[in-house]
Structure formats: structure tokens, C-alpha cells
Amino acid sequence: MQQADPSPSSSRTAPDAATASSEAPRGALDRWFHITARGSTIPREIRGGIVTFFSMCYIVVLNPLIIGTVPDSTGMYLGGGTEPNLPAVAAGTALIAGLLSIFMGAWAKFPLALAAGLGLNAYLAYSVVPLPGMTWGGAMGLVVIEGVVILLLVLTGFRKAVFDAVPAFLKTAIAVGIGLFIAFLGLYNAKFVTTANGTPVQLGNDGSLTGWPTFVFVAGLLLMFVLWVRKVPGAILIAIVTGTALSIVIERVLHLGAFAPAGADGPGNPGGWAMNVPAVSEFPVQLPDFSTLFTVDPIGGITAAGAVGASVIVFSLLLADFFDTMGTMVGVAAGADLVDEQGDIAHSQRILVVDSAAAIAGGMGGVSSNTSFVESTSGVAEGARTGLSAVVVGVLFLLSTLLSPLVGMVPYEAATPALVMVGFLMMTQITDIDFTDVEIAIPAFLTIILMPFAYSITVGMGAGFIMYVLLKLVRGKARSIHWLMYVIALMFVAYFLRGAVEGLLL
Numbered sequence: 001m002q003q004a005d006p007s008p009s010s011s012r013t014a015p016d017a018a019t020a021s022s023e024a025p026r027g028a029l030d031r032w033f034h035i036t037a038r039g040s041t042i043p044r045e046i047r048g049g050i051v052t053f054f055s056m057c058y059i060v061v062l063n064p065l066i067i068g069t070v071p072d073s074t075g076m077y078l079g080g081g082t083e084p085n086l087p088a089v090a091a092g093t094a095l096i097a098g099l100l101s102i103f104m105g106a107w108a109k110f111p112l113a114l115a116a117g118l119g120l121n122a123y124l125a126y127s128v129v130p131l132p133g134m135t136w137g138g139a140m141g142l143v144v145i146e147g148v149v150i151l152l153l154v155l156t157g158f159r160k161a162v163f164d165a166v167p168a169f170l171k172t173a174i175a176v177g178i179g180l181f182i183a184f185l186g187l188y189n190a191k192f193v194t195t196a197n198g199t200p201v202q203l204g205n206d207g208s209l210t211g212w213p214t215f216v217f218v219a220g221l222l223l224m225f226v227l228w229v230r231k232v233p234g235a236i237l238i239a240i241v242t243g244t245a246l247s248i249v250i251e252r253v254l255h256l257g258a259f260a261p262a263g264a265d266g267p268g269n270p271g272g273w274a275m276n277v278p279a280v281s282e283f284p285v286q287l288p289d290f291s292t293l294f295t296v297d298p299i300g301g302i303t304a305a306g307a308v309g310a311s312v313i314v315f316s317l318l319l320a321d322f323f324d325t326m327g328t329m330v331g332v333a334a335g336a337d338l339v340d341e342q343g344d345i346a347h348s349q350r351i352l353v354v355d356s357a358a359a360i361a362g363g364m365g366g367v368s369s370n371t372s373f374v375e376s377t378s379g380v381a382e383g384a385r386t387g388l389s390a391v392v393v394g395v396l397f398l399l400s401t402l403l404s405p406l407v408g409m410v411p412y413e414a415a416t417p418a419l420v421m422v423g424f425l426m427m428t429q430i431t432d433i434d435f436t437d438v439e440i441a442i443p444a445f446l447t448i449i450l451m452p453f454a455y456s457i458t459v460g461m462g463a464g465f466i467m468y469v470l471l472k473l474v475r476g477k478a479r480s481i482h483w484l485m486y487v488i489a490l491m492f493v494a495y496f497l498r499g500a501v502e503g504l505l506l
Helices: 026-033 042-056 057-065 086-108 120-127 136-156 157-164 168-189 211-228 235-254 297-334 350-362 376-381 388-408 415-432 438-453 457-474 483-496 499-504
Strands: 114-116 194-197 201-203 370-372
Touching: 026 042, 026 388, 042 376, 042 388, 057 086, 057 114, 057 120, 057 370, 057 388, 057 415, 086 114, 086 350, 086 370, 086 388, 114 350, 120 136, 120 168, 120 457, 136 235, 136 297, 136 350, 157 415, 157 483, 168 415, 168 438, 168 457, 211 235, 235 415, 297 350, 297 370, 297 457, 297 483, 350 415, 370 376, 376 388, 438 457, 457 483
Parallel strands: none
Antiparallel strands: 114 370, 194 201
16 A cells, blocks of 8 residues: 555645536535546446445454454453354444444545445454454444544644654555565464464364365465456455355355364364354344444553553554545545646645544544555445545445354455455555665564464564664664654653563562
8 A cells, every 4th residue: 555645734624636527506405425527427426336345344253253253352242241242243244334324425525435444443353462462342442442542633734744654665664564464364264274283274174275164265265366467356354255155155065064183082174164163153133233332441441551561552553544545545545537737736734634533433443543544445446436426335234244244154265365366456555665774674574474474463563663763873874763663762761661560569
């Protein structure tokens, strides 16, 4: 994803498009969204919205499988209870995405849809909620705090200082590292790779690929890559649906059941499904369960993580969320020809405000921080130029809340190829890093490798920030470091040493 600062001005409105039409608007809808002025039509906007929805609606399946299957430190899952409640997480995911996409389209009038951010949700699930004393409510409370901070940065104009403080290569390295982390999660959760006795991990359950669930994973991954290479809209969703249908047929015929490791009680069931057993057990359309909403506890989150830990978590979320938005906004605007000669984007301040509110709404909804989706460019490629397309996406997300029970029949093996695919897409940004410069290469290298190897996004980010500051200091370039980078590096040092400090004090 491109990382750039368009330096938008909130005091003036840029021309809606370089190719603006001189035709008179045709009705209230046309006037509100500037459809004719931007050289588009209502059918084209609807078609673009549908394409965008099918390009990103995989998040309704994927987000529950990431944050809905991991218990917090107390053993509780999102939505309440000691067992995963995936339909509730799916319904909440679709609801928040729908409302925010409509807000973006109707108010900011920009063809940009929003949903729970990948990478952000993985960070919460695997780096935040396992902290001692941390609950899902506390983690979502920290997400709300992060959203408030981003909103204040946007409203005060301080976002430029924060954006400039972090070197571009570190932002890229963070994205690449998260991509590797997500890809590893996909491989591991599908049991394509597993833990081993002689080595940290191995291929399959015994060093080779065996079992029908593994076949579903491999087939889904290959199909996903083939469709993506062929530029088929909705490639990720098509592959997930195909893999799910295949797994349902296999389970109906072979009755594989759930995976169970071998142990003292017997051989287990190493050929079973890793998470959900793919079976149609209930009517797929029903009233949604919104039990994830408003389960936030900011005070509990701060108490569990500590002041320093909570600050690091909030900053980590802010960094990934805030900068991705800038790059996505520029990419969509450029594709839709909505950047004027001065580099300004129409309604840019509103776009950033909506995206900031999305982080708050995601936390309040209990479904992780929501952010702008680069998949919106697929709708732009289909002809979308206005916020009407984002409204269409939002309406379709709201309708999908009624289909949340379908998530319960999607096995890991059908869904996790999407994690590998997303990991690949994020990994492609590594070409933007100059590995011939050691001041860039070493911090970037540590950031990238420590996320999957230490199984922590925070560890990778902290190592990169600290090493960047250290190398600049030892090479006599202290004045070239933004003062905020010193603060951030010291925060990460305190975060890494918190265990040793607590041991000395207790």
C-alpha cells in the first residue's frame, strides 16, 4: 500500500475530479453525491459498490476466526461465555462495517468502505488479550482510546507531526512484518505446519501433507491465488465459499469430526477439522446476535497492561491504523481521479474524521478497530467515483448480519488461505525498503522477522524503533531523529524491561 501524505486542506474543497462533467445534476441523489459532476452514473456507482463489497466481505468470516477463537487471559471469548461465539462476532463485524461505510459515503462523499482491519485484529488477539489480567472488554477499551487519540490528532492538525516522526521505511517494515505474522497464523491454524518434537515447526502432522482438511486448505489457497492472478473480483470470497462447500461435502461423506491430538487417552483424531466442523446445523438466516456490542472496559485495559504497557498498545494500534488510512485514501483518490492539481482531495478532512470514528466504533462494537479498506479500489476500477458506492457497500454489510450463522460452518481450512493471501499482499511492500543502507536495513530486518519469530507484533515494532534510534545515535546523527521517536523508543525499552523492573521492585 502506498504510504504518502497528500497534505489535504480542510479549509477548502478541491474540485471533485479532474474530469468533472459540465452536465446538470439529475435529481437530489445526484446533487448530494455529485455523481454527474464526477463523470459517473447511479448504475455505475451501484455496480462499483457491489464489486467492493464482494472484494472485502470476507472480513465477516475472517474477523471472527481471528478474534472470536482466542480467549482472553480469564478464559472468556468475545460475546461472553467459555466457548467461541462466532455468529455474534460476525454479526457485530458486519454491523459496524455497514454503519461506517454508509457514514463515509453519505457524509464524506468518498468511494471508500470500512471494516475491521486485518493486522489490527491479530494484534489484539495474539499480543494484547493474553496479557495477565487482560479481558476482551479491556482490549476493546484500549481500541476506543486509540480512536479518540487519532480523532484528536486529525482535529488538531497534529497528525502531520506524527506522520513525519516515523520514517517511511519503518511503516513499511511494520506492514511487511504483520503480513508474515498473519501468513504464519494461516498456515498454523490450518495445521499446514504444526509444532514438532525435534524442530519448532514441521510440515503437516508428521512432516508430510495428509488428510482431507489439509487438501481443502491447499485447494483453497491455490484457487485463491489463481483467481487473484486472473484478476477475478471477489477472489478471496470465492475461494472461501468454494472451500467451505467442498469441506461440507467431505464431512457429510466421511464424517471426519473435530481434530484431537494423540495422547495418553488414545490416538486422537489428527485427520479432523482444526476448528469448526463444516456441517449445516441450523437455518442460515436468523436475527443477528449483537452480544459483542458495548463490552468495553478502558479502565480495566489500562489496569491490566499498566500505564506504560497501555501506552505502547495504544501507540501500536495508532501507528498501524493511522498511516494505513493515509495511504489508502491517496490510492483510492488517485484511482478515481479525485486529486486536484494542488494534490488536495475533496472532503479529505471528513474522510479522516470518519476513519478516526471507525476505530472508536470498532472498539465500542467489540469487533476490533475498523479502518479504510484498500479493496475499495476494486469498486473504483469498476467505475465508482462517489460516496454512493460506499453507501451500497454499507447496505450490503447490514443485510449480511442476517447471515451470520453461516460463519459457524466455515472451517479454518477453508478460511485461513485468506490469511496467507493477505500476508502475501502485505509482503510485496518490502521492495520499498532500501536494504543497502544499514541504518534502514537492520531496524527493518528486526521489525519484520521478530513479529512471526517472537509471535508478537509489539516485539517487532519495539525492536525496530529502538534499533533505529540507536544506530542514528552511534553514527552521530542525533539531530536527525524526531523528538517523538526518542519518546517512542524509551517507551518500548520500558515495555521490554517491565518484567525485570517489577522483579526488582517486588
